[in-house]
Amino acid sequence: MKHEKILVLDFGGQYNQLIARRVRELNVYCEVHPYTMSLEKIKEFDPKGIIFTGGPNSCYLPNSPVIDKEIFELDIPILGICYGSQLMAHLLGGKVLKADVSEYGKTEINIVGDSKLFDDCHRQTTVWMSHTDYIKEQPKNFVVTAYSDDCPIAAMEDEKHKLYAVQFHPEVMHTVEGKMMLKNFVYLICGCRGDWQMANFVKQSIKDLKEKIGDGKVLCALSGGVDSSVAAVLLSNAIGKQLTCVFVDHGLLRKNEAKEVEEVFGPKGSYKLNFIKVDASERFYQKLKGVTEPERKRKIIGEEFIRVFEDEAKNIGHVDYLVQGTIYPDVIESGLRKSAVIKSHHNVGGLPSVVDFKEIIEPLRLLFKDEVRKVGLELGIPSNLVYRQPFPGPGLGIRIIGEVTKEKIKIVQEADYIYREELTKAGIDKELGQYFAALTNMQSVGVMGDERTYEYAIALRAVNTSDFMTADWARIPYDVMDIISRRIVNEVKGVNRVLYDFTSKPPATIEFE
Ligand code: XMP
Numbered sequence: 001m002k003h004e005k006i007l008v009l010d011f012g013g014q015y016n017q018l019i020a021r022r023v024r025e026l027n028v029y030c031e032v033h034p035y036t037m038s039l040e041k042i043k044e045f046d047p048k049g050i051i052f053t054g055g056p057n058s059c060y061l062p063n064s065p066v067i068d069k070e071i072f073e074l075d076i077p078i079l080g081i082c083y084g085s086q087l088m089a090h091l092l093g094g095k096v097l098k099a100d101v102s103e104y105g106k107t108e109i110n111i112v113g114d115s116k117l118f119d120d121c122h123r124q125t126t127v128w129m130s131h132t133d134y135i136k137e138q139p140k141n142f143v144v145t146a147y148s149d150d151c152p153i154a155a156m157e158d159e160k161h162k163l164y165a166v167q168f169h170p171e172v173m174h175t176v177e178g179k180m181m182l183k184n185f186v187y188l189i190c191g192c193r194g195d196w197q198m199a200n201f202v203k204q205s206i207k208d209l210k211e212k213i214g215d216g217k218v219l220c221a222l223s224g225g226v227d228s229s230v231a232a233v234l235l236s237n238a239i240g241k242q243l244t245c246v247f248v249d250h251g252l253l254r255k256n257e258a259k260e261v262e263e264v265f266g267p268k269g270s271y272k273l274n275f276i277k278v279d280a281s282e283r284f285y286q287k288l289k290g291v292t293e294p295e296r297k298r299k300i301i302g303e304e305f306i307r308v309f310e311d312e313a314k315n316i317g318h319v320d321y322l323v324q325g326t327i328y329p330d331v332i333e334s335g336l337r338k339s340a341v342i343k344s345h346h347n348v349g350g351l352p353s354v355v356d357f358k359e360i361i362e363p364l365r366l367l368f369k370d371e372v373r374k375v376g377l378e379l380g381i382p383s384n385l386v387y388r389q390p391f392p393g394p395g396l397g398i399r400i401i402g403e404v405t406k407e408k409i410k411i412v413q414e415a416d417y418i419y420r421e422e423l424t425k426a427g428i429d430k431e432l433g434q435y436f437a438a439l440t441n442m443q444s445v446g447v448m449g450d451e452r453t454y455e456y457a458i459a460l461r462a463v464n465t466s467d468f469m470t471a472d473w474a475r476i477p478y479d480v481m482d483i484i485s486r487r488i489v490n491e492v493k494g495v496n497r498v499l500y501d502f503t504s505k506p507p508a509t510i511e512f513e
Helices: 016-025 039-045 067-073 083-090 178-189 198-213 225-242 257-265 281-288 294-316 328-332 369-378 406-425 478-491
Strands: 006-011 029-034 049-052 077-079 094-111 123-139 143-149 155-158 165-168 219-221 243-249 274-279 321-323 359-361 435-446 449-462 493-499
Touching: 006 016, 016 029, 016 178, 016 281, 016 328, 029 039, 039 067, 049 083, 049 178, 067 083, 083 094, 083 123, 083 155, 083 165, 165 178, 178 435, 198 225, 198 359, 198 369, 219 225, 219 294, 225 243, 225 321, 225 369, 243 257, 243 294, 257 274, 274 294, 281 294, 294 449, 406 435, 406 449, 406 478, 406 493, 435 493, 449 478, 478 493
Parallel strands: 006 029, 006 049, 049 077, 077 165, 219 243, 219 321, 243 274, 321 359, 449 493
Antiparallel strands: 094 123, 094 143, 143 155, 155 165, 435 449
Protein backbone atom coordinates (compact mmCIF):
# COMPACT_ATOMS: atom_id res chain seq x y z
CA MET A 1 0.00 0.00 0.00
CA LYS A 2 1.30 3.43 -0.90
CA HIS A 3 0.89 6.03 1.80
CA GLU A 4 0.67 9.77 1.50
CA LYS A 5 3.98 11.05 2.76
CA ILE A 6 5.39 14.24 4.17
CA LEU A 7 9.15 14.72 4.00
CA VAL A 8 10.91 16.55 6.82
CA LEU A 9 14.28 17.88 5.70
CA ASP A 10 16.54 18.19 8.68
CA PHE A 11 18.75 21.28 8.96
CA GLY A 12 20.05 20.34 12.40
CA GLY A 13 17.42 21.84 14.71
CA GLN A 14 16.52 20.29 18.00
CA TYR A 15 12.80 19.72 17.35
CA ASN A 16 13.08 17.73 14.15
CA GLN A 17 11.66 14.50 15.48
CA LEU A 18 8.88 16.41 17.08
CA ILE A 19 7.79 17.78 13.72
CA ALA A 20 7.58 14.26 12.35
CA ARG A 21 5.64 13.03 15.36
CA ARG A 22 3.18 15.88 15.11
CA VAL A 23 2.54 15.07 11.46
CA ARG A 24 2.08 11.39 12.26
CA GLU A 25 -0.36 12.32 15.03
CA LEU A 26 -2.38 13.86 12.21
CA ASN A 27 -2.46 10.38 10.65
CA VAL A 28 -0.09 11.28 7.86
CA TYR A 29 3.09 9.28 7.36
CA CYS A 30 6.24 11.31 7.63
CA GLU A 31 9.99 10.71 7.47
CA VAL A 32 12.97 12.80 8.56
CA HIS A 33 15.89 12.95 6.14
CA PRO A 34 19.04 15.07 6.11
CA TYR A 35 18.91 18.28 4.08
CA THR A 36 21.55 16.75 1.82
CA MET A 37 18.99 14.36 0.31
CA SER A 38 19.32 14.72 -3.46
CA LEU A 39 16.53 16.11 -5.62
CA GLU A 40 16.42 12.77 -7.38
CA LYS A 41 15.79 10.98 -4.11
CA ILE A 42 13.23 13.56 -3.08
CA LYS A 43 11.30 13.02 -6.30
CA GLU A 44 11.53 9.28 -5.82
CA PHE A 45 10.20 9.66 -2.26
CA ASP A 46 7.25 11.46 -3.82
CA PRO A 47 6.10 13.54 -0.85
CA LYS A 48 2.79 15.39 -0.73
CA GLY A 49 4.60 18.15 1.11
CA ILE A 50 8.02 19.09 2.47
CA ILE A 51 8.92 20.71 5.77
CA PHE A 52 12.28 22.42 6.29
CA THR A 53 13.25 22.27 9.95
CA GLY A 54 14.97 24.83 12.10
CA GLY A 55 18.70 24.73 12.67
CA PRO A 56 21.49 26.52 14.52
CA ASN A 57 23.16 28.24 11.53
CA SER A 58 22.88 31.58 9.78
CA CYS A 59 21.77 30.98 6.22
CA TYR A 60 23.75 33.93 4.80
CA LEU A 61 27.13 32.65 6.05
CA PRO A 62 29.35 30.41 3.92
CA ASN A 63 29.19 26.67 4.72
CA SER A 64 25.72 26.88 6.19
CA PRO A 65 23.36 24.06 5.26
CA VAL A 66 21.77 24.89 1.97
CA ILE A 67 19.52 23.22 -0.54
CA ASP A 68 19.23 23.23 -4.31
CA LYS A 69 16.89 26.07 -5.34
CA GLU A 70 15.28 23.77 -7.82
CA ILE A 71 13.35 22.26 -4.93
CA PHE A 72 11.03 25.27 -5.09
CA GLU A 73 10.09 24.34 -8.62
CA LEU A 74 8.96 20.78 -7.96
CA ASP A 75 5.39 21.93 -7.43
CA ILE A 76 5.41 20.34 -3.97
CA PRO A 77 4.13 22.50 -1.08
CA ILE A 78 6.91 23.52 1.28
CA LEU A 79 6.73 24.80 4.83
CA GLY A 80 9.91 26.38 6.20
CA ILE A 81 10.24 26.57 9.97
CA CYS A 82 12.71 28.96 11.67
CA TYR A 83 16.04 28.36 9.86
CA GLY A 84 13.97 26.72 7.13
CA SER A 85 11.94 29.90 6.70
CA GLN A 86 15.04 32.07 6.59
CA LEU A 87 16.68 29.78 4.07
CA MET A 88 13.60 29.96 1.87
CA ALA A 89 13.67 33.77 2.07
CA HIS A 90 17.42 33.92 1.42
CA LEU A 91 17.39 31.57 -1.58
CA LEU A 92 14.43 33.25 -3.22
CA GLY A 93 15.87 36.76 -3.06
CA GLY A 94 14.63 38.07 0.29
CA LYS A 95 16.87 39.55 2.96
CA VAL A 96 17.88 37.76 6.19
CA LEU A 97 19.82 39.62 8.85
CA LYS A 98 21.00 39.23 12.41
CA ALA A 99 18.41 40.77 14.72
CA ASP A 100 19.25 43.45 17.31
CA VAL A 101 17.31 41.46 19.87
CA SER A 102 17.05 37.66 19.82
CA GLU A 103 13.50 36.55 20.27
CA TYR A 104 13.22 33.59 22.58
CA GLY A 105 10.18 32.09 24.25
CA LYS A 106 6.47 32.71 24.08
CA THR A 107 5.48 35.55 21.76
CA GLU A 108 2.20 36.94 20.55
CA ILE A 109 1.87 37.15 16.80
CA ASN A 110 -0.76 38.96 14.78
CA ILE A 111 -2.10 37.22 11.74
CA VAL A 112 -2.92 39.31 8.67
CA GLY A 113 -4.78 38.37 5.52
CA ASP A 114 -6.46 35.01 5.13
CA SER A 115 -3.70 32.45 4.85
CA LYS A 116 -4.78 28.82 4.57
CA LEU A 117 -2.00 28.02 7.02
CA PHE A 118 -3.84 29.93 9.74
CA ASP A 119 -7.31 28.73 8.92
CA ASP A 120 -9.39 28.48 12.11
CA CYS A 121 -6.63 30.14 14.18
CA HIS A 122 -7.20 33.29 16.25
CA ARG A 123 -6.02 36.60 14.78
CA GLN A 124 -3.71 36.99 17.73
CA THR A 125 -2.09 33.80 18.97
CA THR A 126 0.80 32.66 21.14
CA VAL A 127 3.77 31.01 19.44
CA TRP A 128 7.21 29.78 20.46
CA MET A 129 10.11 31.77 19.03
CA SER A 130 13.78 30.89 19.20
CA HIS A 131 15.90 32.89 16.78
CA THR A 132 18.67 35.46 16.38
CA ASP A 133 18.38 36.00 12.64
CA TYR A 134 15.20 37.34 11.09
CA ILE A 135 13.68 37.89 7.69
CA LYS A 136 13.95 41.60 6.99
CA GLU A 137 12.48 41.51 3.51
CA GLN A 138 10.37 38.81 1.97
CA PRO A 139 11.20 37.61 -1.55
CA LYS A 140 9.22 38.87 -4.53
CA ASN A 141 5.81 37.17 -4.82
CA PHE A 142 5.65 36.58 -1.06
CA VAL A 143 3.21 38.31 1.26
CA VAL A 144 3.60 38.71 4.99
CA THR A 145 0.93 36.77 6.88
CA ALA A 146 1.96 37.36 10.49
CA TYR A 147 4.14 39.71 12.54
CA SER A 148 5.14 40.19 16.17
CA ASP A 149 6.52 43.21 18.02
CA ASP A 150 10.13 42.19 17.35
CA CYS A 151 9.64 40.28 14.16
CA PRO A 152 8.17 42.06 11.15
CA ILE A 153 7.88 38.81 9.20
CA ALA A 154 6.77 36.08 11.58
CA ALA A 155 5.15 34.29 8.64
CA MET A 156 5.10 34.76 4.89
CA GLU A 157 3.86 32.88 1.88
CA ASP A 158 3.69 32.59 -1.85
CA GLU A 159 0.35 30.90 -2.13
CA LYS A 160 0.55 30.42 -5.87
CA HIS A 161 3.71 28.35 -5.57
CA LYS A 162 2.55 26.76 -2.29
CA LEU A 163 5.55 28.08 -0.36
CA TYR A 164 4.97 28.87 3.31
CA ALA A 165 7.35 30.03 6.00
CA VAL A 166 7.05 30.59 9.73
CA GLN A 167 9.70 32.06 11.97
CA PHE A 168 8.27 30.33 15.05
CA HIS A 169 7.98 26.64 15.94
CA PRO A 170 4.48 25.24 15.32
CA GLU A 171 5.61 21.78 16.46
CA VAL A 172 6.22 22.66 20.12
CA MET A 173 3.44 22.65 22.67
CA HIS A 174 3.95 26.31 23.58
CA THR A 175 2.69 27.33 20.15
CA VAL A 176 -0.91 27.17 21.23
CA GLU A 177 -2.42 26.67 17.79
CA GLY A 178 0.61 24.94 16.28
CA LYS A 179 -1.17 21.66 15.78
CA MET A 180 -3.90 23.43 13.83
CA MET A 181 -1.29 25.16 11.64
CA LEU A 182 0.44 21.87 10.85
CA LYS A 183 -2.93 20.29 10.18
CA ASN A 184 -3.75 23.12 7.79
CA PHE A 185 -0.46 22.64 5.99
CA VAL A 186 -0.81 18.89 5.71
CA TYR A 187 -4.52 18.72 4.89
CA LEU A 188 -5.55 22.03 3.31
CA ILE A 189 -2.32 22.89 1.52
CA CYS A 190 -0.78 19.48 0.73
CA GLY A 191 -4.15 17.80 0.25
CA CYS A 192 -3.46 14.77 2.47
CA ARG A 193 -6.43 12.74 3.66
CA GLY A 194 -4.83 10.95 6.61
CA ASP A 195 -4.24 7.33 5.68
CA TRP A 196 -1.67 6.49 8.36
CA GLN A 197 -3.57 4.35 10.87
CA MET A 198 -2.03 1.79 13.19
CA ALA A 199 -4.63 -0.86 12.38
CA ASN A 200 -3.61 -0.56 8.73
CA PHE A 201 0.03 -0.63 9.69
CA VAL A 202 -0.47 -3.93 11.50
CA LYS A 203 -2.35 -5.52 8.60
CA GLN A 204 0.13 -4.27 6.05
CA SER A 205 3.19 -5.28 8.09
CA ILE A 206 1.87 -8.79 8.60
CA LYS A 207 1.29 -9.10 4.86
CA ASP A 208 4.73 -7.67 3.97
CA LEU A 209 6.51 -9.82 6.53
CA LYS A 210 4.80 -12.96 5.23
CA GLU A 211 5.82 -12.11 1.69
CA LYS A 212 9.36 -11.21 2.57
CA ILE A 213 10.07 -14.16 4.83
CA GLY A 214 8.27 -16.88 2.87
CA ASP A 215 9.10 -20.12 4.61
CA GLY A 216 12.36 -18.74 6.06
CA LYS A 217 13.37 -19.16 9.66
CA VAL A 218 13.44 -16.11 11.87
CA LEU A 219 15.17 -15.45 15.13
CA CYS A 220 13.93 -12.67 17.36
CA ALA A 221 15.84 -10.99 20.12
CA LEU A 222 13.24 -10.65 22.84
CA SER A 223 14.12 -8.52 25.84
CA GLY A 224 10.67 -8.21 27.38
CA GLY A 225 10.71 -4.46 26.73
CA VAL A 226 7.88 -2.84 24.81
CA ASP A 227 9.64 -2.65 21.46
CA SER A 228 10.94 -6.18 21.20
CA SER A 229 7.73 -7.62 22.65
CA VAL A 230 5.63 -5.83 20.04
CA ALA A 231 8.06 -6.87 17.30
CA ALA A 232 7.90 -10.51 18.44
CA VAL A 233 4.11 -10.67 18.61
CA LEU A 234 3.85 -8.94 15.22
CA LEU A 235 6.21 -11.50 13.71
CA SER A 236 4.47 -14.35 15.44
CA ASN A 237 1.18 -13.21 13.91
CA ALA A 238 2.84 -13.14 10.50
CA ILE A 239 4.79 -16.38 10.47
CA GLY A 240 3.80 -18.38 13.56
CA LYS A 241 6.18 -21.18 14.44
CA GLN A 242 8.81 -20.15 11.89
CA LEU A 243 9.75 -17.63 14.54
CA THR A 244 11.96 -18.47 17.48
CA CYS A 245 12.35 -15.92 20.25
CA VAL A 246 15.58 -15.87 22.14
CA PHE A 247 15.70 -14.11 25.42
CA VAL A 248 19.23 -13.40 26.52
CA ASP A 249 19.77 -12.92 30.18
CA HIS A 250 22.95 -10.85 30.00
CA GLY A 251 23.09 -10.65 33.76
CA LEU A 252 22.44 -6.92 33.54
CA LEU A 253 18.69 -7.09 34.05
CA ARG A 254 16.64 -5.67 36.88
CA LYS A 255 15.81 -7.84 39.87
CA ASN A 256 13.35 -10.64 38.95
CA GLU A 257 13.15 -9.43 35.36
CA ALA A 258 14.31 -12.65 33.72
CA LYS A 259 11.65 -14.58 35.61
CA GLU A 260 8.92 -12.10 34.65
CA VAL A 261 9.77 -12.21 30.95
CA GLU A 262 9.71 -15.99 31.01
CA GLU A 263 6.32 -15.99 32.70
CA VAL A 264 4.77 -13.89 29.94
CA PHE A 265 6.48 -15.27 26.83
CA GLY A 266 7.70 -18.68 27.98
CA PRO A 267 5.89 -22.02 27.61
CA LYS A 268 3.50 -21.23 30.45
CA GLY A 269 2.59 -17.79 29.04
CA SER A 270 -0.32 -16.95 26.80
CA TYR A 271 1.64 -16.65 23.53
CA LYS A 272 2.43 -19.73 21.53
CA LEU A 273 6.00 -18.71 20.89
CA ASN A 274 9.07 -20.84 20.44
CA PHE A 275 10.87 -19.33 23.40
CA ILE A 276 14.46 -19.97 24.39
CA LYS A 277 16.07 -18.46 27.42
CA VAL A 278 19.86 -18.21 27.40
CA ASP A 279 21.76 -17.45 30.54
CA ALA A 280 24.80 -15.69 29.15
CA SER A 281 25.71 -13.57 32.15
CA GLU A 282 29.17 -15.03 32.64
CA ARG A 283 30.08 -14.28 29.03
CA PHE A 284 29.10 -10.65 29.45
CA TYR A 285 30.84 -10.27 32.80
CA GLN A 286 34.06 -11.63 31.33
CA LYS A 287 33.94 -9.23 28.41
CA LEU A 288 33.16 -6.27 30.63
CA LYS A 289 35.96 -6.95 33.10
CA GLY A 290 38.11 -3.86 33.57
CA VAL A 291 36.14 -1.78 31.04
CA THR A 292 35.10 1.65 32.24
CA GLU A 293 34.50 3.77 29.15
CA PRO A 294 30.73 4.09 28.50
CA GLU A 295 30.83 3.80 24.72
CA ARG A 296 33.10 0.74 24.96
CA LYS A 297 30.69 -0.86 27.39
CA ARG A 298 27.79 -0.21 25.04
CA LYS A 299 29.69 -1.62 22.08
CA ILE A 300 30.83 -4.71 23.97
CA ILE A 301 27.34 -5.49 25.22
CA GLY A 302 25.85 -4.91 21.74
CA GLU A 303 28.44 -7.10 20.10
CA GLU A 304 28.19 -9.88 22.65
CA PHE A 305 24.44 -9.94 22.13
CA ILE A 306 24.94 -10.70 18.48
CA ARG A 307 27.51 -13.38 19.26
CA VAL A 308 25.08 -15.09 21.64
CA PHE A 309 22.39 -14.98 18.97
CA GLU A 310 24.72 -16.38 16.38
CA ASP A 311 25.51 -19.27 18.68
CA GLU A 312 21.81 -19.83 19.33
CA ALA A 313 21.07 -19.65 15.63
CA LYS A 314 23.67 -22.34 15.03
CA ASN A 315 21.96 -24.54 17.62
CA ILE A 316 18.59 -23.99 15.97
CA GLY A 317 20.02 -24.77 12.57
CA HIS A 318 19.81 -22.47 9.62
CA VAL A 319 18.41 -19.00 10.36
CA ASP A 320 17.59 -16.51 7.63
CA TYR A 321 16.56 -13.39 9.46
CA LEU A 322 17.20 -11.69 12.75
CA VAL A 323 14.44 -9.46 14.13
CA GLN A 324 15.10 -6.43 16.23
CA GLY A 325 12.80 -3.95 17.93
CA THR A 326 14.63 -0.84 16.72
CA ILE A 327 12.35 2.19 16.60
CA TYR A 328 12.54 5.45 14.69
CA PRO A 329 14.11 7.68 17.36
CA ASP A 330 16.99 5.15 17.65
CA VAL A 331 17.46 5.41 13.91
CA ILE A 332 17.46 9.19 13.97
CA GLU A 333 19.62 9.53 17.08
CA SER A 334 22.22 7.07 15.88
CA GLY A 335 23.48 9.37 13.22
CA LEU A 336 20.99 10.54 10.66
CA ARG A 337 22.84 13.81 10.78
CA LYS A 338 26.47 14.68 10.85
CA SER A 339 26.11 15.98 14.39
CA ALA A 340 27.90 14.24 17.24
CA VAL A 341 26.71 10.76 18.17
CA ILE A 342 25.64 11.21 21.77
CA LYS A 343 25.35 7.50 22.50
CA SER A 344 25.56 4.54 20.20
CA HIS A 345 22.26 2.89 20.80
CA HIS A 346 22.12 -0.74 21.38
CA ASN A 347 20.15 -2.13 18.41
CA VAL A 348 21.67 0.30 15.94
CA GLY A 349 25.13 1.82 16.46
CA GLY A 350 26.21 -0.87 18.88
CA LEU A 351 25.90 -3.66 16.34
CA PRO A 352 28.98 -5.13 14.72
CA SER A 353 28.94 -4.85 10.95
CA VAL A 354 29.57 -8.50 10.23
CA VAL A 355 26.58 -10.54 11.22
CA ASP A 356 25.98 -14.19 10.46
CA PHE A 357 22.45 -13.78 9.16
CA LYS A 358 21.07 -13.05 5.75
CA GLU A 359 19.37 -9.91 6.93
CA ILE A 360 18.15 -8.02 9.96
CA ILE A 361 14.43 -7.27 10.01
CA GLU A 362 13.30 -4.26 12.00
CA PRO A 363 9.53 -4.11 11.65
CA LEU A 364 9.16 -1.08 13.95
CA ARG A 365 12.03 0.90 12.46
CA LEU A 366 9.75 3.64 11.22
CA LEU A 367 7.59 4.02 14.30
CA PHE A 368 7.73 6.41 17.21
CA LYS A 369 7.21 4.99 20.69
CA ASP A 370 3.59 6.06 20.97
CA GLU A 371 2.91 4.36 17.65
CA VAL A 372 4.62 1.16 18.84
CA ARG A 373 2.33 1.16 21.86
CA LYS A 374 -0.72 1.58 19.64
CA VAL A 375 0.48 -1.33 17.51
CA GLY A 376 0.92 -3.39 20.70
CA LEU A 377 -2.66 -2.68 21.74
CA GLU A 378 -3.89 -3.49 18.22
CA LEU A 379 -2.13 -6.85 18.59
CA GLY A 380 -3.86 -7.50 21.90
CA ILE A 381 -0.78 -7.24 24.09
CA PRO A 382 -1.85 -6.44 27.69
CA SER A 383 -1.67 -2.76 28.48
CA ASN A 384 0.60 -3.18 31.51
CA LEU A 385 3.20 -4.60 29.13
CA VAL A 386 2.55 -2.03 26.43
CA TYR A 387 2.96 0.86 28.87
CA ARG A 388 5.99 -0.59 30.59
CA GLN A 389 8.70 1.97 31.18
CA PRO A 390 11.68 1.67 28.88
CA PHE A 391 14.75 -0.29 29.85
CA PRO A 392 17.85 0.18 27.71
CA GLY A 393 19.34 -2.76 25.82
CA PRO A 394 22.70 -2.53 27.65
CA GLY A 395 20.72 -2.72 30.89
CA LEU A 396 22.40 -2.11 34.20
CA GLY A 397 25.71 -2.05 32.36
CA ILE A 398 25.10 1.64 31.69
CA ARG A 399 23.59 2.30 35.10
CA ILE A 400 26.80 1.34 36.85
CA ILE A 401 29.32 4.06 36.33
CA GLY A 402 32.78 2.63 35.83
CA GLU A 403 33.62 -1.05 35.87
CA VAL A 404 30.75 -3.52 36.06
CA THR A 405 31.15 -6.20 38.72
CA LYS A 406 28.76 -8.78 40.17
CA GLU A 407 28.83 -7.00 43.50
CA LYS A 408 27.82 -3.70 41.90
CA ILE A 409 25.06 -5.34 39.88
CA LYS A 410 23.59 -6.79 43.03
CA ILE A 411 23.71 -3.38 44.73
CA VAL A 412 21.99 -1.54 41.91
CA GLN A 413 19.39 -4.30 41.45
CA GLU A 414 18.38 -4.19 45.10
CA ALA A 415 18.29 -0.39 45.29
CA ASP A 416 16.31 -0.13 42.08
CA TYR A 417 13.84 -2.73 43.32
CA ILE A 418 13.18 -0.79 46.51
CA TYR A 419 12.85 2.46 44.57
CA ARG A 420 10.31 0.99 42.18
CA GLU A 421 8.42 -0.75 44.93
CA GLU A 422 8.04 2.43 46.99
CA LEU A 423 7.01 4.57 44.01
CA THR A 424 4.32 2.03 43.23
CA LYS A 425 3.20 1.94 46.85
CA ALA A 426 2.99 5.73 46.86
CA GLY A 427 0.84 5.51 43.73
CA ILE A 428 3.04 7.81 41.64
CA ASP A 429 4.81 5.28 39.42
CA LYS A 430 2.37 5.72 36.52
CA GLU A 431 2.78 9.49 36.50
CA LEU A 432 6.50 9.19 35.87
CA GLY A 433 8.07 8.78 32.45
CA GLN A 434 11.07 6.76 33.57
CA TYR A 435 12.72 6.10 36.91
CA PHE A 436 15.60 3.98 38.05
CA ALA A 437 18.54 3.68 40.40
CA ALA A 438 22.11 3.96 39.19
CA LEU A 439 25.32 3.21 41.00
CA THR A 440 27.75 6.10 41.07
CA ASN A 441 31.42 5.30 41.04
CA MET A 442 31.84 7.27 44.21
CA GLN A 443 32.50 5.93 47.67
CA SER A 444 32.26 8.21 50.62
CA VAL A 445 32.40 8.22 54.38
CA GLY A 446 29.39 7.51 56.53
CA VAL A 447 28.57 6.33 59.98
CA MET A 448 26.40 3.36 60.84
CA GLY A 449 25.96 2.48 64.49
CA ASP A 450 29.27 3.56 65.91
CA GLU A 451 31.22 2.44 62.88
CA ARG A 452 32.78 4.47 60.14
CA THR A 453 31.71 3.25 56.72
CA TYR A 454 33.21 3.86 53.31
CA GLU A 455 30.62 2.77 50.78
CA TYR A 456 28.95 3.56 47.49
CA ALA A 457 26.41 6.27 46.72
CA ILE A 458 23.26 5.30 44.85
CA ALA A 459 21.84 7.92 42.49
CA LEU A 460 18.11 7.94 41.94
CA ARG A 461 16.72 9.33 38.72
CA ALA A 462 13.13 10.03 37.70
CA VAL A 463 12.07 12.04 34.69
CA ASN A 464 8.94 13.16 32.98
CA THR A 465 9.09 13.19 29.25
CA SER A 466 6.82 12.88 26.28
CA ASP A 467 9.42 11.85 23.75
CA PHE A 468 12.63 10.88 25.61
CA MET A 469 14.46 13.49 23.53
CA THR A 470 13.94 16.08 26.23
CA ALA A 471 13.01 15.36 29.82
CA ASP A 472 12.38 17.21 33.04
CA TRP A 473 13.43 15.79 36.42
CA ALA A 474 10.44 14.63 38.41
CA ARG A 475 9.30 16.29 41.62
CA ILE A 476 8.88 13.26 43.87
CA PRO A 477 7.43 14.16 47.28
CA TYR A 478 10.06 14.41 50.02
CA ASP A 479 8.27 12.00 52.33
CA VAL A 480 8.36 9.31 49.63
CA MET A 481 12.04 10.05 49.03
CA ASP A 482 12.65 9.77 52.73
CA ILE A 483 11.25 6.23 52.88
CA ILE A 484 13.18 5.19 49.79
CA SER A 485 16.46 6.59 51.03
CA ARG A 486 16.16 4.98 54.45
CA ARG A 487 15.21 1.62 53.00
CA ILE A 488 18.06 1.61 50.50
CA VAL A 489 20.70 2.48 53.07
CA ASN A 490 19.31 0.02 55.60
CA GLU A 491 18.64 -2.88 53.28
CA VAL A 492 21.27 -2.70 50.57
CA LYS A 493 24.70 -3.81 51.63
CA GLY A 494 27.46 -1.59 50.29
CA VAL A 495 25.49 1.67 50.17
CA ASN A 496 25.70 4.50 52.69
CA ARG A 497 24.39 7.45 50.71
CA VAL A 498 21.48 8.16 48.37
CA LEU A 499 21.52 11.06 45.90
CA TYR A 500 18.79 12.38 43.61
CA ASP A 501 19.52 13.63 40.11
CA PHE A 502 17.99 17.08 39.61
CA THR A 503 19.14 17.49 36.03
CA SER A 504 16.93 17.77 33.00
CA LYS A 505 17.72 16.52 29.50
CA PRO A 506 19.37 18.45 27.97
CA PRO A 507 21.97 19.11 29.33
CA ALA A 508 22.08 15.64 30.95
CA THR A 509 20.83 12.50 29.24
CA ILE A 510 18.32 10.21 30.92
CA GLU A 511 20.72 7.32 31.43
CA PHE A 512 24.06 8.02 33.06
CA GLU A 513 26.18 6.50 30.31
P1 XMP B 1 19.23 8.89 27.00
O1 XMP B 1 20.10 8.35 28.06
O2 XMP B 1 19.86 8.87 25.63
O3 XMP B 1 17.99 7.89 26.93
O4 XMP B 1 18.66 10.24 27.33
C1 XMP B 1 16.81 8.12 26.19
C2 XMP B 1 15.95 6.89 26.30
O5 XMP B 1 16.56 5.81 25.60
C3 XMP B 1 16.80 4.72 26.47
N1 XMP B 1 18.08 4.13 26.06
C4 XMP B 1 18.19 3.02 25.32
N2 XMP B 1 17.27 2.18 24.83
N3 XMP B 1 18.97 0.86 23.87
C5 XMP B 1 17.66 1.09 24.11
O6 XMP B 1 16.84 0.28 23.66
C6 XMP B 1 19.96 1.66 24.32
O7 XMP B 1 21.14 1.43 24.09
C7 XMP B 1 19.54 2.79 25.09
N4 XMP B 1 20.22 3.79 25.71
C8 XMP B 1 19.30 4.60 26.28
C9 XMP B 1 16.82 5.32 27.86
O8 XMP B 1 16.51 4.36 28.86
C10 XMP B 1 15.77 6.39 27.72
O9 XMP B 1 14.48 5.86 27.82
